[in-house]
Amino acid sequence: MASTSRADYDAALERARTAFASWRAVPAPRRGELVRLFGEAVRRHKPALAELITLEVGKIGSEAAGEVQEVIDICDFAVGLSRQLYGLTIASERPRHHMLERWHPLGPVAIITAFNFPMAVWSWNAALALVCGNPVVWKPSEKTPLTALALQRVLESVIRDFGDAPAGLAQLVQGARPVGEWLAEDARIPLVSATGSTRMGREVAVKVAGRFGRSLLELGGNNAMIVAPSASEDLAVRAITFAAAGTAGQRCTTLRRLYVHESRYDALLARLRRAYASLRVGSPFAPDTLVGPLIDRAAFEAMQATLAAARAAGATVHGGERVTVAGHEAGYYVRPALVELAAPIEASERETFAPILYVFRYQSIEQAIDGNNAVVQGLSSSLITQNLSEAELFLSAEGSDCGIANVNIGPSGAEIGGAFGGEKQTGGGRESGSDAWKAYMRRQTQTVNYSSTLPLAQGVKFDVE
Numbered sequence: 001m002a003s004t005s006r007a008d009y010d011a012a013l014e015r016a017r018t019a020f021a022s023w024r025a026v027p028a029p030r031r032g033e034l035v036r037l038f039g040e041a042v043r044r045h046k047p048a049l050a051e052l053i054t055l056e057v058g059k060i061g062s063e064a065a066g067e068v069q070e071v072i073d074i075c076d077f078a079v080g081l082s083r084q085l086y087g088l089t090i091a092s093e094r095p096r097h098h099m100l101e102r103w104h105p106l107g108p109v110a111i112i113t114a115f116n117f118p119m120a121v122w123s124w125n126a127a128l129a130l131v132c133g134n135p136v137v138w139k140p141s142e143k144t145p146l147t148a149l150a151l152q153r154v155l156e157s158v159i160r161d162f163g164d165a166p167a168g169l170a171q172l173v174q175g176a177r178p179v180g181e182w183l184a185e186d187a188r189i190p191l192v193s194a195t196g197s198t199r200m201g202r203e204v205a206v207k208v209a210g211r212f213g214r215s216l217l218e219l220g221g222n223n224a225m226i227v228a229p230s231a232s233e234d235l236a237v238r239a240i241t242f243a244a245a246g247t248a249g250q251r252c253t254t255l256r257r258l259y260v261h262e263s264r265y266d267a268l269l270a271r272l273r274r275a276y277a278s279l280r281v282g283s284p285f286a287p288d289t290l291v292g293p294l295i296d297r298a299a300f301e302a303m304q305a306t307l308a309a310a311r312a313a314g315a316t317v318h319g320g321e322r323v324t325v326a327g328h329e330a331g332y333y334v335r336p337a338l339v340e341l342a343a344p345i346e347a348s349e350r351e352t353f354a355p356i357l358y359v360f361r362y363q364s365i366e367q368a369i370d371g372n373n374a375v376v377q378g379l380s381s382s383l384i385t386q387n388l389s390e391a392e393l394f395l396s397a398e399g400s401d402c403g404i405a406n407v408n409i410g411p412s413g414a415e416i417g418g419a420f421g422g423e424k425q426t427g428g429g430r431e432s433g434s435d436a437w438k439a440y441m442r443r444q445t446q447t448v449n450y451s452s453t454l455p456l457a458q459g460v461k462f463d464v465e
């Protein structure tokens, strides 16, 4: 894939800057209309865009379609938001004064995305940034140039036909790490929103902070599920297999650690092993496939190295081997792995982007919550229970320390309406729904005096002749 040259990059940034000067003055509901039309165009192209995701990253058909649906959903959300960029009014302590908070556009927003959600994560950022009055500059993963190009073309054609949208509103720059570094260091970009590994996020965060820019980080996860004594086994097995083996284990929200109450462990594990053995691994184009390929050879090797390390540390590993798929012999297909552990090991503390599920036994809910929280990542978490007290404890201040906490569903598959992101080394950013839009705007506190005198705050006297 050709990488954007430095000269082309600078030209793209200048186009975005120029676009900002006029886009910020377009009324927000009118900006929402652009996003509405983009969402309509994505609806029309949904099958083709989904097929391209399957082709480029190997997502199975229904998950690829689900990803495009996520793009459509966030557009709908952003259209409504474009009439709801609300600020506060604040009581002033001075007579005939009023105070308020206004939210203004910020400037060009850089969006760095990962291969695993090559369209949806960009759209969470782009749809919001655009209604907030900002141009967008997208650097997709170097593993997904095609999906990015296709979605970018759809947006560009909508911009072209719109009338009052500046031509440079949406920019695409392609390439590997150096292009990401340019964005992180570029003072023309007030906000860098980056999705990817914790290692990448740490470098971006330091560079952006060094120039007092803002970063919005959505980094690694190491998500757990607790299966409590009262859990429905059918529900647990469905939730576990989708969350751990779906997307071939390549979601930030993938279930990676499972805590099963000792009273349920043997039966659940036997059932899970049967479910895992029957998971249909195969071509993502085949309608009955549930587990498509890993993204590339490096991902396969990382998975095998992690499983070897787990075995060496005394774990019992079920599955995880390469699967040959007729007609796709060069693809890296694997049987999802279950890894039984007595206690955490180095491998279970980190995120390996592959379908590996570490399984632990627990005795008390407090112990299971401690296990949930005992990693450096803090993205998503879940509890399967029919017990109200356990559920409330898990959701309380003493419960899960993650950005997302679910009861009776798995940790993955979030809807766009909630704020998406996590704590600790997941980076602290929130994207998508709720009030995540505030990250894409600058807040201005305004005070207006409509009296003819000038009383000072805090009773300060400063009288001049």
Ligand code: UN1
Residues within 6 Å of the ligand: 116, 117, 121, 195, 250, 251, 252, 253, 411, 412, 413, 414, 415
């Ligand atoms: C990601 O893996 O980066 O909650 C995003 C989910 C999806 C998005 C995952 N809606 O699993």
